[in-house]
Amino acid sequence: MTLAEPSPQAPRGPGWALRLVASRRFQSFCAAVPCLRRIARRDGEALFDLVGGFVHSQVLFAVVELRLLHRLFDGPATAPALARGTALTADRIEILCNAAVSLGLMRRTRDGYGLARKGAAILGVPGLEAMISHHHVLYRDLADPLAVLGGAETELSKFWPYVFGAAAAQDPDTARRYSDLMSDSQGLVAEETLRRCDLSKAGTVLDIGGGTGAFLSALGQRHGAPALHLFDLPPVVSGARDRFAATGLTDRVQITAGSFRDDPLPVGADVITLVRVLYDHSDTTVMDLLRAVHAALPEGGRLVVSEPMTGGDRPHPAGDAYFAFYCMAMGTGRARSPQVIREMMGAAGFASTVDHGTTRPFVTHVLSAEK
Numbered sequence: 001m002t003l004a005e006p007s008p009q010a011p012r013g014p015g016w017a018l019r020l021v022a023s024r025r026f027q028s029f030c031a032a033v034p035c036l037r038r039i040a041r042r043d044g045e046a047l048f049d050l051v052g053g054f055v056h057s058q059v060l061f062a063v064v065e066l067r068l069l070h071r072l073f074d075g076p077a078t079a080p081a082l083a084r085g086t087a088l089t090a091d092r093i094e095i096l097c098n099a100a101v102s103l104g105l106m107r108r109t110r111d112g113y114g115l116a117r118k119g120a121a122i123l124g125v126p127g128l129e130a131m132i133s134h135h136h137v138l139y140r141d142l143a144d145p146l147a148v149l150g151g152a153e154t155e156l157s158k159f160w161p162y163v164f165g166a167a168a169a170q171d172p173d174t175a176r177r178y179s180d181l182m183s184d185s186q187g188l189v190a191e192e193t194l195r196r197c198d199l200s201k202a203g204t205v206l207d208i209g210g211g212t213g214a215f216l217s218a219l220g221q222r223h224g225a226p227a228l229h230l231f232d233l234p235p236v237v238s239g240a241r242d243r244f245a246a247t248g249l250t251d252r253v254q255i256t257a258g259s260f261r262d263d264p265l266p267v268g269a270d271v272i273t274l275v276r277v278l279y280d281h282s283d284t285t286v287m288d289l290l291r292a293v294h295a296a297l298p299e300g301g302r303l304v305v306s307e308p309m310t311g312g313d314r315p316h317p318a319g320d321a322y323f324a325f326y327c328m329a330m331g332t333g334r335a336r337s338p339q340v341i342r343e344m345m346g347a348a349g350f351a352s353t354v355d356h357g358t359t360r361p362f363v364t365h366v367l368s369a370e371k
C-alpha cells in the first residue's frame, strides 16, 4: 500500500514550541548546550528505540528460538560454546549476544556471556517464550501495517481460526495448540484478576470461554468455597479434566461443552467470568453474549471481565499499540477501553459496574458488574 495523498484542506499547524523542536537548527543548538543536550539526547534515544523496535523484537525472537537464555541459566558461556548445536557460526552468535546485552537480556562476562535481569525474568513468566515464538505470524502481517489497517486478510486470522465459533470442533490440533498457549500465560492473568476482585464468597463461578480451566484451577486453589463451572467449545474443554484432576479439584468442578454463539448458557452460577474473551469478538457478538450472561445470572449476581484493554482517552503502548494491533490482525474483535466495556455492560442490563483497574496493563485489566 502507498501513503495517503495529503489532504487538500491543510490542518492547522503545530504551536510554536513543536515548530521549534521540529527545526533542525534548534536541534543543533540543543546539542551544543549542556542542559538542553541531556533532554535532546533522551528524546533522541526514545525516538531511536521506536525506530529500532522491530529489530529489537527480532533479536529477542532469535534469542528465544535458540534457547540461549535457558543455556545461560546453567551458567555463563562463550560464543563458541553457545554456537554449538545451532546452525550459526560463533561470530554470528557473538553479534546476537552483543545485541542481547545491549537490550538487557544478557550481560558480558570475562570471556563470554551471562544471563541479565530481563533475560532471567523472561524465564520466570510462563507462556512468554511461546508467545514470542508465535509472533513471526503477526510480524509478517505487520510488515505492511497499512494493509492491516485497511482491513486486508491476514495470516494471523488463519493461524487462530477457533474464534469463529464451533467450527473449531473440526480442528482439535489448533484448539490444543491455542489452549496450551493461553493456559501457560493464564498464571499472571489469574493472579492479577483474583487479587483485584474478591471471589472468595462466590457460590458458583461459571467461567465462559474458560479454555482448559487454568483460571478456574487458580481460583479453586486460592479459595476453598466456590463451586467451579467451565464452559467452552467441545474440542477445548476435552483437555480440562486432567488439569482439574491434577489440582485436586475434580469434585468441585462441572464442565459444559458448547458455543456461546449457538447454545444457551448454563444457569445456576452467581458469578460469571469472561477472561480474555470479549476482545476476540465483534461488538454484535459481545452485546449478544453480555445479554445472555445477564439473563443467566440471578438478581445480585456478578459478571467479572478481565482482559487487556486500551487506555481510552489516555492511550498506552500495551493496550493501544500492541493489543489493538494484535486484535486488528486477528480480524474478529477489537481491544476496548474500560469505559467502552462498562457502557456495553450497562446496555446489556447490568445495574452497576466497577473498574478494579490494573497494575500491569500488558497482563490484564479487571471490571465487574452487578445485575
Ligand SMILES: C[S@@+](CC[C@H](N)C(=O)[O-])C[C@H]1O[C@@H](n2cnc3c(N)ncnc32)[C@H](O)[C@@H]1O
Residues within 6 Å of the ligand: 162, 163, 164, 165, 166, 182, 183, 186, 189, 208, 209, 210, 211, 212, 214, 215, 231, 232, 233, 236, 258, 259, 260, 261, 262, 274, 275, 276, 277, 280
Ligand atoms: C483468548 S482465549 C481465553 C481462554 C481463557 N479464558 C484464558 O484467559 O486463558 C478465548 C477462549 O474463548 C473460547 N471461545 C471462543 N469462541 C467461543 C464460543 N463461541 N463459545 C465458547 N467459547 C468460545 C475459546 O475456545 C478460548 O478458549
